[in-house]
Amino acid sequence: MRHLIFSIVTICVGFAAQAFEIEGEYRFGSDDARQEIRIISTADVEILIPLMRLFLDANPKVAIEYTSVSSGDLMTAIVDEGAQFDLALSSAMDLQIKLANDGFSAEHSSDATKLVPDWGNWRNHVFAFSQEEASIVVSPEAFEGLDIPRDRQALINVLRSHPERFEGRVATYDLALSGTGYLFATQDARTTETYWRLMEVMGSLDARLFGSSNAMIEAVSRGEMAVAYNVLGSYARARKDLDGMIEVIDPADVTSMMLRTAILLKGAEETELAQGFIDHLLLSAWGAEDVPEYPFYKWHLDTSEAAAATKPIRLGPGLLVFLDAQKRKRFLREWSAAIRQE
Template identity: 35%
Template sequence: MRLPFALLLCLALPARGDVVVFPAPEGGGRELVVYSSLDSPLARPLIEAFQRRVPDVAVRYEDLLTGEIAERVTAETDAGRATADLVFSSAMDVTVKLANDGYARPVQVPGAQDWPGWAGWRDMVFALTFEPAVIVYHKPSFPDGPPDTRAALIDWLATAPKGAVGTYDIARSAVGYLFLMRDQEHFADLWPLVQAMGRAGVQVFPTSREVIEGVNAGRLQLGYNVLGSYAADQTLRLPDLGLVLPRDYVVVVSRVALVPRAAEAPDLGEAFLEFLMSREGQTVLAERLRLPAVSLEVAGKDSAAAMQEALGARLRPVPVSPGLLAYLDAASRARVLAEWRKALESHE
């Protein structure tokens, strides 16, 4: 059972470091519970916009790691307890696995029939953002522009200063691992590229933020496969930071959402999902959170519609489908990580 609403009705401050309660603007006894990997300060405009639609609903927002979200939903459901009313996660593969394993419920969301075919699965899991993998670079280090294809990147790495390139540590970053797996499907010379990074003394990091900070400061000259939604926002603030979409192909990942089977208030979870998929919700994601929207109704240079018009077949969005489950296979992951370590360490 959840705690009584009266005990949670407080100022919208963290309750235990990872929980924020947004009281109902007009009071009321209902509460929506969200498990999300999106930082709560970033989520605030989204929650507040939703509450303008339903001012009698409080929102309990639990900011968790992607693995913790899946573990909580699974454990609470298996124990016969209520879990979140909505899951909003950047781990596409783990979230699809929740649905595939029976922990999600089908929903009927207005407009879902117009959602791109790759962006939903069985009326249970929906992609809500459109976030490309990009190359970030230190502008003073590239007066003539950076390498903008993977082949050009291999050529640049042959003469690059030692330690000048950075990327995700795929053993610690779920999105970094997903980007690498998609590269493996689209780029025949992936492992020669990884070996070239190893010879160049690549530095690896668990987050985009650390790669971007290193590039902006000049400690790195270039960052590969950085999450574009975060990088684009930082280029507006950091004059020495540049960004380029690869000219050969662009991998696109998404944050995805589902309504758990054991939700205590599934109607509220479905209402929030409907808002997130609405033109208003997608616009808030794009304009306030700077997360490119999936909806083709949302304009703007960083929207899916604009990227599709400009880049066409270069875009390779990751489909929301059971195909993602292959990335979670333990034996396959162990082989990929072993090959990754071998490619990087053989040149140390």
């Protein structure tokens, strides 16, 4: 035990200077609300506003304080700085699992949690409330005269055969910066051998690395980039303003599905309200009733062939493996060697 305290203290001392970086702080609900749910989240606030409004309409005396952070900062805030929040919403499944595994989460079980499929619920601590596809976003303009690739092998072929057209115009996540990118990359590496070949091809074309999906989507829409690999399809499809400027492709071989998850944090002050909010999220995601405010595509209701290729990343301790410092170091080294071609 003393050991544990000691390590926490050293960590706190080590990180005390660099507080976690807040991207935005918002407050919803009436000013004289008696209760407040404090949410720390990696999701862009706009995407969740309708769902939060719906919840506040049903609970008029409640306010939501929404803190938007990156997935790494979410971890820092809770583990290293002990920041007080009731709920953590994150797209970084592995980090959410780590939070729960390391004892920062509380159990919650209700009728709503029973709606969640097995692979989307880890020990009633981590609950998936969205499935979001890892897509390829292309600029139709850049592919003029070429077949738009539908899977990884086709992408490799087209990139290889037209290096002059794609040189410096291929984009993907910078794994060192983005948790989502790292998650997609590690799952790709687990699932398909073509991933490494693709990285090598992209590396040979002097790939550009981005920190977020939105940046890639915009770069492609401007024609700056011809193709972006492993972009959150949900974000790209939500950009109705970019219609015609981008095309979103879900790889026909395997499409990894990231699960956005919610956890109830241990030491939450408004436990019951926070549980209510989780139930609200889960009901809109998995309930039979259609909730127009729910911003994500309900893949589990889709019976098309494209949906059959989707593969939700399973919540579980396996996700901890790539968080291992040694493993991460090794993976990033291999990835860098492939993508940087130095």
